[in-house]
Amino acid sequence: MTGRLYGVGLGPGDPSLMTLRAAEVIAQADVVAYHSARHGRSLARSIAARHIREDHIEELLKYPITVETTDHPGGYRGALNDFYEEAAARLAAHLDAGRTVAVLAEGDPLFYGSYQHMHKRLAHRYETEVVPGVTSVSAAAARLGEPLCEAEEVLTIIPGTLPEEELTARLASTDSAVVMKLGRTFPTVRRALERAGRLEDARYVERATMAGERTAPLGEVDAESVPYFSVAVLPSRVDAEPVDRRAAGGEVVVVGTGPAGPLWLTPESRGALASADDLVGYTTYLERVPLRAGQRRHGSDNKVESERAVFALDLARRGRRVAVVSGGDPGVFAMATAVLEAASAEPYADVPVRVLPGVTAANAAAAKAGAPLGHDYATISLSDRLKPWDVIAGRLRAAAEADLVLALYNPGSRSRTWQVGQARDLLVELRSPKTPVVVARDVGGPEESVRIVALADLDPAEVDMRTLLLVGSSQTQVVRRGSGQEIAWTPRRYPED
Template identity: 55%
Template sequence: MNGTFTVVGIGPGDPELMTLKAVRLISEAQVVAFHAGVRKRSHARRIADSVIPVGVIEEELRYPVTTGTTDHPGGYVGAMADFYEECAARLSAHLDAGRDVVLLAEGDPLFYGSSMYLHDRFKDVYDSAVVPGVPAFAAATAAVSTPLVRQADVLTVLTGTLPEPELARRLADTDGAIIMKLGRTFPAVRSALEQAGRLDGAWYVERASQAEERWLPVAEVDPDSVPYFSLVFVPGDTAQTPSAERMRVGLHDAGPVVEERPAAELLVVGLGPGPDGWLTPETADALAGVDHVVGYGRYVERVPQRAGLTRHASGNTVEVDRARAALDLARAGEKVAVVSGGDAGVFGMASAVFEAAEDPAYADVTIRVLPGLSAVQAVAARAGAPIGADFAVVSLSDRLKPWEVVERRLRAIAEADLVLAIYNPASRSRTGQIATARDVLLEHRKPDTVVVVGRDIGRAEESLTVTTLGDLDPATIDMKCLLIVGATSTRVTRGRVWTPRFVKAGA
């Protein structure tokens, strides 16, 4: 009969923080396994030393590499994969012989723990269990005696290995935060905290619950002194101003405080189709001066996080609700910008803002729209000059207008022999409309009419295809595409698409 495999969390360092269950299982084990650093004594073994039975079989699982270089042909990943396979083989021999195995895990076993990789291998093969342990961040917050989160605060656990801009964004978007895996990442972590406006109030704790425990404000930490056993925690109180509701004190409401508000203004800006170089200096300056950015998630993410900036991201079909939220902030005296991709006035947020602003409640809010580079301009520039003459722009989305209206407009444009730029040609739920649009255009245009298909123009994965209306394959068109359908006069010269500025009389 096989033995049982149990991963036991033994806490962050203080042996007295081991649970009663952990102590019992370790003391009853036939085999005790534990990880160890490349040239270090096992920290897990040291924590559990007082409860490991005399004469028990011990299996030290010593890492071949941590973050250093290795000559393994598979690099670090290959070396670690082989290591865990070797560990699994060693422990399997005991389990197959009927011996119960306890694997010691610092902190909590399934919270960034190495033990999870052996648990993954054994859980479907042997009788396995996991005993939770006190995680390091719990000991760290206890050391500083500072609440991490209150009431409805959101807690986010992050790793210092995240790219600095991403780490700053996530820190700005949460209430409380834990940042693990410091060491060499600490300078970037500190910088991200500063960009997110969360440096003040952030705490650094090393070797939590151990005899060498040390804690101090992150702003005072010497980057060269940061060991592996360290973390940063950011209390929710640094994001949410303490209030009677959050603090559960002073529950008698003294009534609203009336403050004089500055003149209300809302900026609506276009970020361009993608590259930072296509962001206008005017827009960049405007974004540097606001305290709130409101928009669709993937556009909000393009605005770099910095101290004092709060980002409000939402889905792709709530434009008017988003506009109202921005107007409410502006009316309250906040400096706010609503962002769109491309130009905000071309199928963007500008129209939605003006729609919401028809409400008399926003009569005192001034709306200022700053132009941006539109997607049709970007695709046209990549192709040559297909919109060098009269052209029309149509969205194939029928979310805000009946499809019959779209078809009627397509016929009118085709009959007028205008170059046509098509936005939103397809989506996950609209896969057949581009084929219908092609057929409608072919009623009035020849099959050899030039068509430009631009996908993700300005981004690393961009592609540009020049084809004809007759050869256009609707199956190749998705939501990332913008199409330009040429006029009768549009031509291709040495691979470049252009439309003459002149039109013959009677044409």
């Protein structure tokens, strides 16, 4: 009869934070195993020392390398994989002999722990129990005495070993975060926090619950003093003390939310929305943004763009951090122009303004249909509310004569019902009536519909303000694939005369 395998979580370092179950398992085990670096000292063993008996068989699983280079033919990963295989074989020999094996793990065994490599190799072969432990994440939050996340906030656990760009994106887009594995990664993590605009909120916790424990604002920590057993923490934003930015001045960030909901948001945009004091925008677009405690919302009608821009700039002059929420990409028939136009005049010339890109409707619709924008294309709004129809017709004619694919925004609404028909009739004079047209409605939304029709068959009655039209060029192809799906694509090569 084979023995039983235990993965025993020991908590963050203080032996008194071990669970009763962890102590029971160690007491009943025949073999106690633990990992260490090449120096042979095991933190896990030191935590559990009072529970280890003289008659315990001890298995020290010593890593051949930690962060240094290796001449192993498989590189760093290959060297570690060989070590894990050898260590698992040593434990399997005890289990096959009927001995109970307890593998000690700091924190929780399945949370960035060494035990998990034994678990993956042995748990399917032997009866196994994992004893959870208090993680360093919970210990750090407890030592800071600050809530980690509350209500609908999202907590992100991030290894500091990620590339700086990835760290920055994840830190910008989350509510709360804990960055693990600092030490040599600390300078990169600090830069990422600063680039994400979160350094001011970041806290540092070193050796939580252990001797030598230290906490501090992360921005004040000397990189040379940071050990591996430390974490960076972004606590909950709920009920955080408001920051008075009047001395430094506020700012306006124009944020593109993409064509629909959160799946279309970039990490940078998500972070700007989360960190804003005020959200300003068309009410429909504001509803796409999650509610956050302490954040003010200022919704308005879709036809007051100039007034909305001035309102946002006035808030920023009073030291507020303002996000102007725009659908799609804010620079494509959206709010960026209105904000920048107002910001170019007195008294707003000194108010900082940033524009963050979003997925525009043309690109979203094209991706759903295939690749109709694969070659040169023109983007034209059919709305004659801000420019005369004669201008629109002239641009349609010029683009059609140039054989460009057309992305037609704002094709129709309840008050504009004839423009689509006029555009279709004009284009039929210059292009084949069989030219493919992608009719994309509510892309990314619950009523999404993407169809491909011939230009002559385009029905204006099926087009509304939530619809975007992509009119192909003479080269645009429509193919029905084996699954029955119909796709449109425009070749990147243009035929020679």
